[in-house]
Amino acid sequence: MWHPRQRQLLAIKAALFALCLAPFAHLVWGVAYDALGANPVEAVTHSTGWWTLFLLCATLAVTPLRRATGANWLQKLRRMLGLYAFFYATLHFITYVWLDQWFDLSAIAKDVLKRPYITIGFTAFLLLMPLAATSTNAMQRRLGRNWQRVHRFIYLIGVFGVLHFWWLVKRDITEPAIFALVLAGLLGVRLFWSLQRRARVTRPAVATSSG
Amino acid sequence: MLIRKPSDLAPSEITSKSVYLRRRAFLGQAVALGLVAPLLPASARSAEARKLSGRKSPFSTSEKLTPYKDVTTYNNFYEFGTGKDEPAVYAPKMKTRPWTVVVDGEVRHKGEFGIEDLLKLAPMEDRIYRHRCVEAWSMVIPWVGYPLSALIKRVEPTGRAKYVAFTTRLDRETMVGTRLPLLEWPYVEGLRLDEAMHPLALLTFGLYGEVLPNQNGAPVRIVVPWKYGFKSAKSIVRITFTEQQPKTAWNEAAPNEYGFYSNVNPHVDHPRWSQARERRIGEDGFFTPKRKTLMFNGYAEQVAGLYAGMDLRKFF
Numbered sequence: 112m113w114h115p116r117q118r119q120l121l122a123i124k125a126a127l128f129a130l131c132l133a134p135f136a137h138l139v140w141g142v143a144y145d146a147l148g149a150n151p152v153e154a155v156t157h158s159t160g161w162w163t164l165f166l167l168c169a170t171l172a173v174t175p176l177r178r179a180t181g182a183n184w185l186q187k188l189r190r191m192l193g194l195y196a197f198f199y200a201t202l203h204f205i206t207y208v209w210l211d212q213w214f215d216l217s218a219i220a221k222d223v224l225k226r227p228y229i230t231i232g233f234t235a236f237l238l239l240m241p242l243a244a245t246s247t248n249a250m251q252r253r254l255g256r257n258w259q260r261v262h263r264f265i266y267l268i269g270v271f272g273v274l275h276f277w278w279l280v281k282r283d284i285t286e287p288a289i290f291a292l293v294l295a296g297l298l299g300v301r302l303f304w305s306l307q308r309r310a311r312v313t314r315p316a317v318a319t320s321s322g
Numbered sequence: 323m324l325i326r327k328p329s330d331l332a333p334s335e336i337t338s339k340s341v342y343l344r345r346r347a348f349l350g351q352a353v354a355l356g357l358v359a360p361l362l363p364a365s366a367r368s369a370e371a372r373k374l375s376g377r378k379s380p381f382s383t384s385e386k387l388t389p390y391k392d393v394t395t396y397n398n399f400y401e402f403g404t405g406k407d408e409p410a411v412y413a414p415k416m417k418t419r420p421w422t423v424v425v426d427g428e429v430r431h432k433g434e435f436g437i438e439d440l441l442k443l444a445p446m447e448d449r450i451y452r453h454r455c456v457e458a459w460s461m462v463i464p465w466v467g468y469p470l471s472a473l474i475k476r477v478e479p480t481g482r483a484k485y486v487a488f489t490t491r492l493d494r495e496t497m498v499g500t501r502l503p504l505l506e507w508p509y510v511e512g513l514r515l516d517e518a519m520h521p522l523a524l525l526t527f528g529l530y531g532e533v534l535p536n537q538n539g540a541p542v543r544i545v546v547p548w549k550y551g552f553k554s555a556k557s558i559v560r561i562t563f564t565e566q567q568p569k570t571a572w573n574e575a576a577p578n579e580y581g582f583y584s585n586v587n588p589h590v591d592h593p594r595w596s597q598a599r600e601r602r603i604g605e606d607g608f609f610t611p612k613r614k615t616l617m618f619n620g621y622a623e624q625v626a627g628l629y630a631g632m633d634l635r636k637f638f
Contacts, residue, residue: 142608148395148396148406148407149391149392149395149396149406149603149604150396150406150459150601150603151608152601152608153459153601210608210609211612213611213612218596218598221596222595222596226593226594226595228594278594279594281404281457282400282404282504282505282575283404283502283504285502
């Protein structure tokens with residue numbers, strides 16, 4: 112298996128950083144040149160939401176991909192993907208609060224409490240915050256084993272994110288269904304691993320008790 | 323033998339003055355009948371043939387028009403896909419000639435109307451209406467058409483007729499969106515007969531002084547400006563007068579979200595979003611707050627009487 116040297120990894124990281132920034136750059140350009148169609152606010156809302164889900168899935172795909180290929184260096188890209196998911200989620204949230212609701216706090220509170228797709232989307236965003244806040248090496252060291260426990264919330268965040276999308280579309284569920292399938296695959300493989308692990312742990316125990 | 327030179331020939335001997343003075347109307351009719359089209363170069367033919375306008379209407383709003391580009395590229399017409407930009411891509415492939423509209427049900431004069439007959443049934447009017455989508459965006463559109471009541475009077479509903487249903491064409495070839503069972507196809511919408519008879523309800527053939535682009539419901543649609551946009555059925559092929567309330571597409575798909583009436587009402591939210599405000603397409607900038615939605619989309623003065631005594635939360 113090929114492994115990048117330090118400088119190569121840096122180059123890969125820089126390229127990924129630029130790639131993940133491209134949708135944002137496209138939106139900024141689109142707003143500046145009025146190139147986002149008839150309803151630019153809707154376009155920004157949908158785009159930032161879509162990229163949040165995409166990057167959440169990409170983050171969750173790192174470990175399965177690493178294990179399947181043995182390319183352990185992929186793990187070093189995971190934090191950036193996760194932070195970019197948070198970046199687009201934040202833009203999505205700001206678009207809603209500012210451009211859609213124009214800081215009308217009572218309308219926002221009503222939405223969050225009354226409308227399930229907003230309730231669940233808002234919850235997912237809140238859950239994403241501690242993950243972003245504890246993403247540094249220092250926090251990882253400080254939290255020790257708890258770090259992984261905290262960051263397993265990403266599974267729930269992914270599910271909430273897809274539900275948020277699913278519940279808001281009017282009739283055509285094609286896109287949320289695709290995200291749901293991808294997410295089911297990414298979580299399913301983890302479930303499979305954990306069952307496998309449990310079987311490996313229990314099998315010797317069974318052997319001793321019978322012997 | 324006297325051979326006249328061309329100069330001896332008075333133009334009036336060939337074309338009577340009355341016809342000469344009506345030449346624009348004559349040409350317009352000839353264009354509508356398709357007589358002139360084959361004689362013109364393609365570019366002029368399409369430009370001439372597309373023209374359609376009428377007299378001014380006191381029902382028109384003086385608000386700023388939504389740009390033509392936005393009106394014709396940001397559409398909900400699920401038969402051509404659920405993306406707002408998809409109808410403008412796929413709908414042009416639909417053929418709108420020949421086109422007939424069947425009128426049946428509880429009427430004395432059942433039958434078929436060719437689109438050419440419908441175009442001549444009543445004088446055209448230019449009507450600038452507000453258009454409010456159930457998705458909380460709005461436009462201001464200069465429609466061309468005449469009151470739906472003109473057609474209804476012509477076909478004479480019987481005493482049993484209480485509702486009118488409008489069926490949209492179902493063309494599986496060009497309507498790529500109908501491959502998914504998103505709604506019951508063909509699309510059916512309906513009105514109470516008194517709503518359909520209201521002078522604001524417009525049988526519509528054009529916009530911006532031209533015949534309707536396909537994505538906007540060519541060749542004939544209705545426009546009911548005090549209701550959410552989906553009530554205004556497009557590309558109509560059948561008009562049925564009924565005693566019972568017709569089953570309508572969105573109401574059947576999600577009865578708790580889309581009522582049969584679906585009058586624009588800022589006080590009754592869609593279960594998933596607020597209807598209190600709307601974004602005016604093409605006019606409200608990126609950093610502009612949404613504007614307040616008006617009761618009956620600002621047509622309360624004209625139409626509120628239709629719903630006197632009704633609980634509009636129940637009959638939403």
